[in-house]
Amino acid sequence: MKKNLFRIILTILFIGAALIYLYPTYQDYQINKELAGLRGQDSLDYVTKNADKIKSARDGRLKLGLDLKGGVYVVLDVDVVKLLEDLSKKKDDVTLNQILKELREIPETSDEPILDVFKLKLKDRGLNLKAFYGDIRDDEKAIEKKLSDEIDNAIDRAVEIVRNRVDQYGVAEPQIQKIGGKRIIVELPGVSNPDEVRKLLQGTALLQFQLLKDPETAVKVMKAINNVLVGNTVTDTATTKKTGTDTLKKNETLTAKDTSKKEIAGNKEIKKDTTKTGKKETVRKDTSKTNKKDSVKKTDTAGLTNDSANMQDSAANLSEEEFKVKFPFFYLVRLNEQSGTADGYVSEKDKEKVDLILKREDVKAVIPSDVMFAWSQRTFDAGAEKIYSLYCLKKEPELTGKVIEDARSNIDPQSNTPIVTMSMSSEGAADWARITGANINKRCAIVLDGVVYSAPVIRSKISGGNSQIEGMANVQEAKLLEIVLKAGALPAPLKIAEERSIGPSLGEDSIKKGLTSSFVALILVALFMIVYYRTGGGVADLALVINVLFVMGIMASFKATLTLPGIAGLVLTLGMAVDTNVLIFERIREELDSGKPHKTSFDIGYKKAFSAIIDSHITSVITAVILYQFGTGPIQGFALTLLFGIGANLFTAIVITHFIFDILNEKGHQAAIG
């Protein structure tokens, strides 16, 4: 009995865990059902009200593969020939173009590295890499090494560019994976227009340097937006009308005081690095996030305008709710009064709302034509929340990334902190000197495809074209900035190697058929088991149900994706579960036939079946693992469900059904197995 107690507790724990992991899936299903019944404003209200619940349900739910849900799947390869063309210093050379043309004609199935073929072709013509890619004093080997590094690095740039764009495109649960160091797999569920995706993924990356608007202007624009929002609220509800108009009359700006929110200051400052000899001038980004602690003051622009000082007085007494009503924009986009900047801090969950606000026509009308808002690429953590920065930029870029010749991330030997150095072409350097000279102590954002990767302060006029960016939190951050700067200098040309788009109707159809047929098959097998093995069959059927629960639960907990082959794998698992029980039951029958007592027969049957069960399950594990290793996408889904199923099956067969029979056979009862 003691042994059984342990087994029972273990079983209950596992079933409980499976249910907990599956709860978000159920919740998500419920939410969708409720949403389907709502229209227009009601559904919007529902989404706003339950935003957190919806998000947590969506994060935790069992994910469906593209074959079940519809969507676009794209495999991207770096276009090495195009890259060689972009890298060369004599782009118009006839021979080079002829060679590149020949390279394009090589069948894609060739395994030979393109760089090797390229070298051979140059050699045939009595040329070398030096002629197109280096200076006279460069070593041929060194150039080759550099080229092959560039090819390898291109994939990292491409991943960053693709990720950046996909994030902006706003697809739920996109998947971007680097495979085998040379390929990117992009999965966009629910997207139905492959054309759009192609443009999104293959377009050239655009890197720009854009100045930030001065804080006064930025706050003014934000206030205007806030006023638009407040105006709208007025017409909506009677109670807020009064406060709304009050606010307008007093012409207050925001401030607040929210005891629960964190205050953040990204205090970026520009300093001139006097330690350097002047040959290399410095742009230092100092991200002293010193105020990232709890603070009574919430958000303000104090010190920037008199308005805000006034407002601070009057707003100091506002409750969280009142603040939300009076300053809806600043409630979402928090400012930091001590930072001296007008960077808005927006928690991840509010980002979408702010995006929607900024897209509204009435809001757009109050944003001056030379101003734009852009998000930070990075987030930082404030407590449990991820915070994005919202920058107010001058729309017209000062410079594009084309002028960048090189970028390197490094550790500054003097301060032992990560830095990124970048060099510009002579043409770009002249512009850069003018720009930096005219905007000392202002901030300049590095913007890739509309997303701000860094916004350092210009500390001095940089005339040599060599700039240094400091203040990165860690080496990874510096590395990312290097990749981004290079992406501007040298885009990573991508080729679509594979593309699949599955319409949602096919998905719906196949999920319905797949599920119904699996269900029908399951019922048939379950019925057969009861007819053939009586009580034993009933127990086996219970084990089947628990098995399904376990596999689904494990999948949800591993955040694995359920695909159509995955469902097939599940069905196969159930076949194996039936087999395991049949194996045990037949063994028990043999023992009963040989005249052994009921209970003993069960125990011996379980014991004798054990070795066969283990051996057959392990051989299945071997195939599943190999399938996972060599398969792609959907096949891996199949292998994964099979693997989870084998584990669940071993547990149900050896632990659960055994103790159930122990209990059924207690005190002289005899469980029938046919």
Place this chain on the structure above:
Amino acid sequence: MRLFKHTDIDFLGKRKIFYIVSISAIIIGFLTLYFKGIPLGIDFLGGTEMQVKFSAPVEVSDLRSAMDKAGFMGMEIKSMGSATDYLLRTPLQGEGQTVGDKIQAGIKESMPNTNFQVVSIAKVGPKIGKELRTNAIYAVVFSLLGILIYLSLRFQFVYAVGAVIGLFHDVLITLSAVAIFDAVFPMLQLEFNQQMLAAFLTLIGFSVNDTVIVFDRIRENIKLYKNEDIEQVMNKSVNATLSRTIITSGTVFLTVLVLFFFGGEVLRAFAFTFAVGVITGTYSSVFISSSLVVEWKHRIEKTTKVKSKTKFNA
């Protein structure tokens, strides 16, 4: 309820008959594969494939002439079970998805009165296709190798070899069944794609599972009946596990049958392959794998006997 009770069939005594059956099946299979080849899917071939759904029934010939006009001579056009659903396939990939766009434009131009929607498009580059092919071969070879090693450790090397030959047998026969059925019933849309690869690996898993259970009983019985002839012990074991073999295979077959008829197009090829695999898998574990082990054991016995005789004479 019991379907089989204490059978005592002399399976191994009739093994010559099974050899003839299997060998002729394999020869037929090889011939079909040689002349007909395995119908490879787009996953392994590369190309562009598009599934379209028309709002009203369309003649294949109309669709074909539309494609010819659009410049896709010899485009593969398959009906997917009804006159409204078609699968169009060409080995061309084009840059981006221009092939898909051209196909759509072609239909619109030549058949202006029909409405259709694109259900799915797939474009697979030749490099990816080639990689999938190699990976498929790796997957099969490595899983056979893994099984060989594991069974050698758990049983004897002879048993492992017997089991793996049985698996080869199953894979070959199923592969030829796919080729034959594709030739006779093209509407089944049997072709070797990634999902069918999954079916083959599943059948390998299933078949080895069956074989392992028979071998497990042999392993057990050899200890119990030490004085009996190996052939008798094996017959006993196969008979003892027969009930389980048939019940399990029957339920799995039933499941797969339901998937085949009601699981929709996407699961059909998988279900078909696996259904054939269940039959050959069960057959081979009962008749082939054990028989091969017996052959081997007899041979060893003979040589040891001969050796001991010569020793004695000397």
